[in-house]
Amino acid sequence: MTKPYMFSGIALAIIGFILAPVSYFIIKSVFVTSIGISILILGPTCIGLAYTEMRNTGVKGIIVRIQNILLISLALTFSVIDILLALSNQHDITVYFILNAIVYFIISWVFVALNPKLRTAVISTGLIVFTGFLITMVVKIIENIK
Numbered sequence: 001m002t003k004p005y006m007f008s009g010i011a012l013a014i015i016g017f018i019l020a021p022v023s024y025f026i027i028k029s030v031f032v033t034s035i036g037i038s039i040l041i042l043g044p045t046c047i048g049l050a051y052t053e054m055r056n057t058g059v060k061g062i063i064v065r066i067q068n069i070l071l072i073s074l075a076l077t078f079s080v081i082d083i084l085l086a087l088s089n090q091h092d093i094t095v096y097f098i099l100n101a102i103v104y105f106i107i108s109w110v111f112v113a114l115n116p117k118l119r120t121a122v123i124s125t126g127l128i129v130f131t132g133f134l135i136t137m138v139v140k141i142i143e144n145i146k
Helices: 003-027 030-050 057-087 093-114 116-145
Strands: none
Touching (some): 003 030, 030 057, 030 116
């Protein structure tokens, strides 16, 4: 287990877990909520990456580079999507979440092809993303009922 990924993942998960609901329900800012959701997606991804085994030192450097490129790709893509949606005056959090989830699955499965050991991290984070999608849908349904 690599400690930097674990510590980063826990910190990102906590920040995202606090930022997303506070910004949605209290601050009422869709853009900040989408940033919180993006951070929340990156947290479990880092935690999952901490559990990928790296036994061979020659391959270890390549695997670490692939993992770092995965995280950088996700962070940059989430940021670009959130900024573009904010600039286009999109105020529906479901659109942000769905686009970020689709991008997460596309980018992460590309990296799973490069490093099959990432499969567990991607599947577990994918379950969290899908759960978040279900929660978002329940919140939207409740809002529409009111």
